[in-house]
Amino acid sequence: MKMKEKIVIIGSSVAAISAIESVREKDKNIRLIVITKEKDLFYSRPLISYLNISDKQFYYRDKNFYKKNNIELIFDSAISVENDFVVLRSGKKIKYSKLLIAVGGKPIIPSNISGITGKNVFTLTTKDDADNIKKFCKNQKHAVVIGCGMIGIKAAEFLKNLGLQVAIVELAAQPFASVLDDKSGKIVADEIKKHAKLILNNSVYEIKENQCILKNGEKIPADIVICAIGVAPNLDIAKKSQIKTNRGIVVDEFMRTSRKNIYAAGDCTEALDILSGKKMPIPIWPVAFRQGSVAGSSMLVGNVKYAGGFVRNSVDVFGLPLITLGLSNDKSGEEIVFSDEKSKVYKKVTVKDGKIIGAIFVGDISRAGIFTGMIKDGIDVSNFKNEIFSENFGYIYVPKEFRSKEVTPIEI
Amino acid sequence: MKKIYFKEEYCMACRLCEIACLVAHSKSKKIIKAYKEEFPGLTPRLIIEQKGSLSFAIQCRHCKDAPCVEACITGAMKRDKKTGVVSHDKEKCIGCWMCVMSCPFGVILMDIKEKKVATKCDLCADVGSPACVDACPNEALVYKESEKV
Numbered sequence: 309m310k311m312k313e314k315i316v317i318i319g320s321s322v323a324a325i326s327a328i329e330s331v332r333e334k335d336k337n338i339r340l341i342v343i344t345k346e347k348d349l350f351y352s353r354p355l356i357s358y359l360n361i362s363d364k365q366f367y368y369r370d371k372n373f374y375k376k377n378n379i380e381l382i383f384d385s386a387i388s389v390e391n392d393f394v395v396l397r398s399g400k401k402i403k404y405s406k407l408l409i410a411v412g413g414k415p416i417i418p419s420n421i422s423g424i425t426g427k428n429v430f431t432l433t434t435k436d437d438a439d440n441i442k443k444f445c446k447n448q449k450h451a452v453v454i455g456c457g458m459i460g461i462k463a464a465e466f467l468k469n470l471g472l473q474v475a476i477v478e479l480a481a482q483p484f485a486s487v488l489d490d491k492s493g494k495i496v497a498d499e500i501k502k503h504a505k506l507i508l509n510n511s512v513y514e515i516k517e518n519q520c521i522l523k524n525g526e527k528i529p530a531d532i533v534i535c536a537i538g539v540a541p542n543l544d545i546a547k548k549s550q551i552k553t554n555r556g557i558v559v560d561e562f563m564r565t566s567r568k569n570i571y572a573a574g575d576c577t578e579a580l581d582i583l584s585g586k587k588m589p590i591p592i593w594p595v596a597f598r599q600g601s602v603a604g605s606s607m608l609v610g611n612v613k614y615a616g617g618f619v620r621n622s623v624d625v626f627g628l629p630l631i632t633l634g635l636s637n638d639k640s641g642e643e644i645v646f647s648d649e650k651s652k653v654y655k656k657v658t659v660k661d662g663k664i665i666g667a668i669f670v671g672d673i674s675r676a677g678i679f680t681g682m683i684k685d686g687i688d689v690s691n692f693k694n695e696i697f698s699e700n701f702g703y704i705y706v707p708k709e710f711r712s713k714e715v716t717p718i719e720i
Numbered sequence: 721m722k723k724i725y726f727k728e729e730y731c732m733a734c735r736l737c738e739i740a741c742l743v744a745h746s747k748s749k750k751i752i753k754a755y756k757e758e759f760p761g762l763t764p765r766l767i768i769e770q771k772g773s774l775s776f777a778i779q780c781r782h783c784k785d786a787p788c789v790e791a792c793i794t795g796a797m798k799r800d801k802k803t804g805v806v807s808h809d810k811e812k813c814i815g816c817w818m819c820v821m822s823c824p825f826g827v828i829l830m831d832i833k834e835k836k837v838a839t840k841c842d843l844c845a846d847v848g849s850p851a852c853v854d855a856c857p858n859e860a861l862v863y864k865e866s867e868k869v
């Protein structure tokens with residue numbers, strides 16, 4: 309690239325950081341400008357609800373990161389893209405030769421709950437949210453969390469650690485309804501119930517200053533409400549800038565959007581899901597990291613492809629470890645199950661057409677990554693599927709052709 | 721960079737590498753003392769796998785696009801671009817197990833003795849050469865240069 313060329317990145321979270329690292333690995337000189345509307349940089353979004361962690365843990369890159377990488381920072385909100393410049397809220401316009409949109413997701417706020425815009429209602433996706441909740445919770449007693457997914461659980465733990473009594477209201481019949489099956493859902497629900505009130509098959513109908521009224525008429529005390537029903541890709545800029553969107557900003561395998569020289573990465577996109585073969589948003593950290601890295605190199609050389617991803621997560625539910633991979637609650641495959649009710653261990657791998665399409669690990673998550681690898685590589689497990697939960701199971705089951713590539717001296 | 725490789729055809733599953741690894745990562749670095757004082761709490765950084773007559777010891781592969789580094793939400797897992805070594809900073813780690821979920825070799829272990837942290841092969845950074853390789857009587861584990869960094 310010529311010297312006068314410059315890369316502009318909107319957003320400064322993990323997709324952006326990984327794009328910067330990938331650009332700087334190849335080009336120390338090209339101008340890099342980051343536009344961010346958050347004051348606080350490099351904090352780990354998944355950690356906003358943790359109370360007892362050090363700054364060293366909370367900030368995943370050191371304070372000099374921008375200086376070291378020679379980044380020009382602009383604290384402003386990007387509004388839209390016109391021709392080849394980004395329009396900022398302040399009215400300023402920033403010219404780019406390559407633009408990366410890494411604006412993440414936005415919490416979904418249901419419009420059908422009356423009182424949802426009240427002062428006692430919060431979402432939990434930014435450091436500011438967490439700080440505001442902390443402030444608001446002083447001297448409060450009762451909290452209600454709407455939604456029992458990943459963020460809902462983190463919110464419940466957060467409120468509990470702040471000293472409140474927590475009730476979680478979930479529409480589905482079990483926690484993490486999209487990824488847990490009945491059995492694992494029950495183990496997880498039982499664990500949650502030791503720490504919070506769990507109200508399933510119900511929803512909040514109305515929020516008042518000190519209580520929530522549920523769909524079935526029940527009233528529960530609520531000094532504070534956290535709405536955690538999910539996040540959706542942030543399409544604000546894309547929609548104003550004639551960039552093709554669907555559920556997320558549509559990108560190809562080089563993270564290119566429909567508009568020339570504009571790329572997108574992270575929670576705002578919809579990219580290839582290898583399990584369905586379709587494009588869809590996969591709003592998780594490792595996907596944002598990988599997409600950011602691909603976008604970074606695409607903006608310079610354009611020869612690294614995003615191979616696609618799939619949903620996966622690791623959550624600690626009040627001390628109970630839980631990992632789900634892929635289509636973990638898909639009922640169309642053959643299920644291989646290990647369960648030990650006494651020790652609260654439940655593990656399941658779902659196999660379809662010889663391949664693993666999903667897995668659930670509750671209570672014992674050790675070496676779960678082997679399955680992540682097998683899903684990613686589409687390894688045929690037909691010959692050993694019944695041994696998956698045997699004591700000797702491990703990487704050794706990965707077919708030799710595959711294995712030898714990984715463990716003999718070649719870069720992987 | 722130099723990496724540890726296994727030759728499965730030479731491995732006899734004698735588990736000497738595992739003991740060497742435990743001792744190398746103990747406080748005293750002395751086998752009897754380590755077992756007496758720390759034993760149930762010692763976590764080896766490698767895993768010995770066996771299936772029929774086949775066996776090998778496997779530890780962190782120091783991958784280039786390391787899935788554990790991508791997944792790490794604290795930046796505890798890092799890859800040094802110059803040396804290629806993937807290292808783990810215990811003090812940054814919060815034990816979220818995103819790395820455990822991500823490692824396709826299943827070689828990131830959970831150390832829950834004191835606080836919950838991930839743990840993995842560090843190539844015996846503080847000793848110089850990997851103890852498991854030194855201990856292997858059959859040269860099933862070798863420590864050598866990989867082709868690229």
Ligand SMILES: Cc1cc2nc3c(=O)[nH]c(=O)nc-3n(C[C@H](O)[C@H](O)[C@H](O)COP(=O)(O)OP(=O)(O)OC[C@H]3O[C@@H](n4cnc5c(N)ncnc54)[C@H](O)[C@@H]3O)c2cc1C
Nearest residue numbers: 319321322323345353354385386411412574575591592593
């Ligand atoms: C409470 C919580 C817990 C989570 N836990 C996990 C977990 O355990 N594991 C996991 O894999 N994932 C987890 N996630 C999801 C994970 O945090 C996201 O997948 C990841 O942060 C996505 O990164 P990103 O860079 O795409 O976007 P984001 O992290 O959402 O960042 C986008 C950035 O862009 C900025 N921005 C937006 N619009 C503009 C604009 N117009 N102008 C300028 N800047 C703008 C925003 O302020 C923000 O800083 C969690 C999320 C939350 C909220």
